[in-house]
Amino acid sequence: MLSKKTKYGIKALVHLARQEDRKPVQISTISKTENISQKFLESILLTLRKNGMLGSKKGKGGGYYLLRDPKEIPMTTVMRLLEGPIAMVPCVSLNFYEKCADCPDEATCAVNKIMLKVRDNTLEIFRNTTLADLSDTHVTL
Amino acid sequence: MLSKKTKYGIKALVHLARQEDRKPVQISTISKTENISQKFLESILLTLRKNGMLGSKKGKGGGYYLLRDPKEIPMTTVMRLLEGPIAMVPCVSLNFYEKCADCPDEATCAVNKIMLKVRDNTLEIFRNTTLADLSDTHVTL
């Protein structure tokens, strides 16, 4: 299950991507239009900023803005940042690999086998989808 | 992330599927060979039994056994039973659908859009993979 953090984060990023100019958008604006608890959103945007996804401007007329072109932001990056591993099991994760304590041999593990396939498929989707794709309201994926 | 419940459940089912005859296998046997806490495994097998996946026999020579042919058990069934919804968001779930409280329109929701695609892909994999496929140690998926 996707955490609300990730869900809200994606929505906020899409909101920013839909902004035509790259002017800062205030947290309160995003919070209201996307129906997200303002304080919670605050912490989410903060992690996005710390990881080089967003820039921020303080003071009057301040807010958050995208640092890169939405076309250049694949969903893999967003997901790994907000949700963590894309794989359903650590033993098939690329970026968050961890050996299972209980499993003696990954090569013959049934769970490993199928989850590897699922990960490959999911990864490909996220890789080929950018923030710009999601921001387009008309085009279906 | 896959819960350990699901992971262990799949392992146990595969263990039973690999059994040539359909004789009952004791919990303790599965627990030892698969490195699963016996008590935890107990509760997992119980839910599998209650949902018509396994049969059980009490007393000496008792244990758990598969009720159906492994070829007839798609992973969708197993996943829904153990893990719950396959979709990452309730609003794109087939069997566990729930409308998002914050989202005014699913048709234009970016999260909905991409997660629908992920679900379709994952679902197809689980649908086309049976317990028999996982039980085969040699064939890769």
Added chain:
DNA sequence: TGCATACTCTAGTAAGTCGATAGGGTAAAA
């Protein structure tokens, strides 16, 4: 220059849920 405003940032915390495990006891089959 300096004050007020409008923002981001930080920290702490509380409630709720979930995962995993442990203990003890009952019922049925051989």
Added chain:
DNA sequence: TTTTACCCTATCGACTTACTAGAGTATGCA
């Protein structure tokens, strides 16, 4: 009478979500 499935309860820790209060900082205006 032994073996084994079955059932109930309780705990502990971790994580998620969300709220609260305030500190820090840039901007615009007088």
